[in-house]
Amino acid sequence: MRASLAGAILVLMLIAAFFAGRFAGSPEPPPAPLPPASAALETAEQRTIAVFKSARDSVVAITTSARTVDPFTRRTGEAPLGSGSGFLWDATGHVVTNDHVIQRASGATVQLADGRSLAARVVGRAPGHDLAVLRIEGRALPAPLPRPEIGEGALEVGQSVLAIGNPFGLDWTLTTGIVSALERDLPGEAGRTIRGLIQTDAAINPGNSGGPLLDARGRLVGVNTAIFSPSGASAGIGFAVPVSTVARVVPQLIETGRYTPPTLGLGFDARLNAAVNRQGLSGVVVFEVARGSEAARAGIEPARLGRGRLLPGDVIVGIGGTPVSTLEDLLAEIDRRRVGETVVVTLENDGDRREVELTLQAGR
Structure with a gap:
């Protein structure tokens, strides 16, 4: 009994000595070093840093203002409207941004990466693509003007x-x-x-x-x-x-100053096409073919009125191999292309399907 009691006391003394030394500042083994960073991660980080440094100076901050009129004095002024971003497009100071950034704005200021703030005016808007172009006014532009490379x-x-x-x-x-x-x-x-x-x-x-x-x-x-x-x-x-x-x-x-997509040189009626689609017909009814046009030479037949009802002609059901069900589908597919490009148009007429080639024309 005395031996076991003495052993227990010895164990307690050793534990007490350990903690006494620990809190008295006795040295501890250093922590294990962190594992070396991955070479691939370092390369990726370096690439990201390089891209940011290269592109940063081409990015601008845009603040807009709206014209105000004091109802009592009738004096006009400018009130802050909003802010956004943009980037330099060319050496003449054009700046690309979103249309909604400059919408309802009467004035805009472009801040360059070097800290300068310069007045800018709206050059053109394309609300359908939410794009707009400003141009920096004055001659205080950096040279050379930094611009991002266009991806391909x-x-x-x-x-x-x-x-x-x-x-x-x-x-x-x-x-x-x-x-x-x-x-x-x-x-x-x-x-x-x-x-x-x-x-x-x-x-x-x-x-x-x-x-x-x-x-x-x-x-x-x-x-x-x-x-x-x-x-x-x-x-x-x-x-x-x-x-x-x-x-x-x-x-x-x-x-x-504006964007007009190319056209097929054909006439459509949005209201009538929507009504036709609601009746279950998929595709776009052609309502007009200009005389002497490429479409007329290709034999495209427009819809016509007869005996008080609409007599359908050719219906466009595809363009460039992509099916189209509505006029909006067709216009979206045309909008992806450029003036002068030749496209294959798929037509249906009374159950017969055929394809013709048309050259996209400049819109008006």
Whole structure:
């Protein structure tokens, strides 16, 4: 009994001695070193940093204002309206942004990456694609003017992308992610549907609108335009206008101030086509074929009125191998193409199907 009691006391003394030494500052073994970083991760980080440094100076912050009139003095002034992002397009000071950034604005200021704030005016708008072009006024532009390289080739789901902009006014913010999906459609202003958008999980928030979406090499692949978010902040679902649309629309905005898609040289009636579709007919009824036109030479037959009812002629059911069910489908497919491009148009008439080739013309 005494031996076991002595043993227990000895164990307690050893434990007490251990803790006494521990709290008295006795040295402990150093922590194990962190494992070395992956060489691949370091390379990816270096690439991201290089892309940001290369593209940063081409991105601008945009603030807009609206003209106000004092109801008592009738004096006019300017009140802050909103903010967004954009990027430099060419050496003459054109800036690409979203149409909704400058909508209802009477004035705009562009802040460059070097801190300068310069007045800008609206050159052109394309609400159907949520794109707009400003031009910096004056001659105080940096030389050479930094611009992003235009990307080429088809995007792939899973491809890395980077977004630069001014979310919530936090200027020149970089976020990264991947291409989550392609060919997304979103409702736009005035009931328009914006088609063919890129979906990305790169964080996009209010203020990012109009900023560039870049690939891993720093090439422009889209213009950030919208988010899907019940809370109003990024939920990992952002959308961008693809660069193929930007490259088609922006030069026309710069040249003419508006964007007009090409046409087939045929006439359609939106109201009557919608009524026909509601009756169960899929496709687009042709209502007008100009005399002497390519379409007339191809034998396209328009619908006509006879005996108090509509006698259908040719119905367009496909273009370029893509089926079309409504006039909106047809116009969206035409809008993806350029003036002078030849397209194969699939027609149906009284159960017979045939194909003709037509050259897209400049719209009016």
